[in-house]
Amino acid sequence: MHKVVVPKRSGIHRFACLALYRALLRKCSRLPLTVASPVSVKFLVQYKFRRCRNIQSPSQVINALQAGYEAVDLLHSTSQGNESEIYRLQTLLSEGRSLRLLNASEHRELTNARCNKPLSALDKKKAESRRYQRATAYRHPNAQPILSRPRPVVSGRRRVPVLVSARGVPFLRIKKPQPKILSDVIRTKLDKRWNRILLRDRLQAELLLAKDEDDWDGLVGDETLPSWTSEIRVALEEVIEKIQGSDQKNKELAEAMWNVVLSERKLAEEEAERRGLEIQPQSFTNPYGTFDAATMPTANDEIN
Template sequence: MVGPSLSSGETAGEQDIDGQNVAIALYRALLTKCRSAPPSLDRSALEAVVKKSFAKNRHVTSKYVLQGAFAGGYEALDHLTASITGDNTSVSHLNSLLYRLPSNLKTTTPPPKPPPPPPTKPAAVVGSTLSLRPRPAFSLPSRRRIPVLVNANKIPILRFTKPQPAILSQYIRSRLVLRQKRLDLKLKLETDMEIAKAEDEWDRILFARGIKEESGNEVDEFGRY
């Protein structure tokens, strides 16, 4: 038996729908016959072969490939039907076919394990502060205040209330004083470096001219007597 032929008067959409319906009907018929196969046949292996064969060809659109697949499916259906009625020839044919097929085609793949559930956070103890948060809006004395990230003289802070608390002002002031001390130290070191470079340059000039020391010894440009 072969698959359904496609007439020239049908549209592409109608042909696809007819092919899908025929494939579904053949798939169901094969699985039904596999479950009713005689004990001399491996029913689970037959079902696995049917399922994997249909899954392999589910995206095939070639007319010639589909006709060959339908022909093989209907032939297998005929042998299964005959084996159920006691035809030893069909039983031998199906056993020979199962023997020649690879082992991975005759076993069903177990479904993947579901991912583990995400870890749940421990619930807050009843009566603690965490169990009372967040508080509903109607229980608040005023509008809920969300902290705001502000820049206070290049110092990022979270401001919860306005006006600014005194302790926060004191903290910002201490940070500004520390920053100013660092800047002053940087300027002092830069000035000292310039003075040191100028002194080194002056010593080099004196050594180059061979200036005598107070002891009367003449010194060359390398500081040697």
């Protein structure tokens, strides 16, 4: 069997095509402005080479190379002022422009006449999800703080929110799907806490090295040098304080949100009794348990 040679992976073929490409570009730059626009001819050359770069058929490769060599001769004759070749080049450019316009108009007509395929249930669900994400990407101008609940009067049946813990960040879920701005806020808080934990671990590792440096300074008897561990300890204490402060804020926010859930639940039961209905038993579990300092994440705990 003959060895199969892919033209675009052949060094000889690539060298010949690149040499032809450079020759055509050089000829384009030498065209007089009165004959044709060098920019349009250069764009046409680049477009043709991009279209033909994946050709593998030997006959098509030969035809494309022959067309390229004829174009080099045509451009050379045009740059020398040959009247017949100038007319031929202008005719080819005008015909190519009209053909592109005709193809574009036909393509638009076919696109407009094509029947739109009905979306499946999954595609409709994805489109609706994308639309909802775009609509909830920014805060609504009339949005009220979540801690302003419970609302004394609501239209329809009252929705009791659910307290959810997103890896330590509390929030109240009213309904699904979740707004995009809420997801972005939670992700930002989690990333900030995780970056502080990574910084804390790096400072703790550097603190061990700084202690070794201080021990070495003590051995050589140079007491005039500043301590290596002092600045690292200060930075480490600042990071731990920020982590503990954010955890304390999350704890206080979770307590306030849990009170909102209890108030909403009480109002929902009262409204159900007024309607003469029995409210369905629901399980309102506090994801944080009892609000004790021992149950909250600390600065020494890592996010799993």
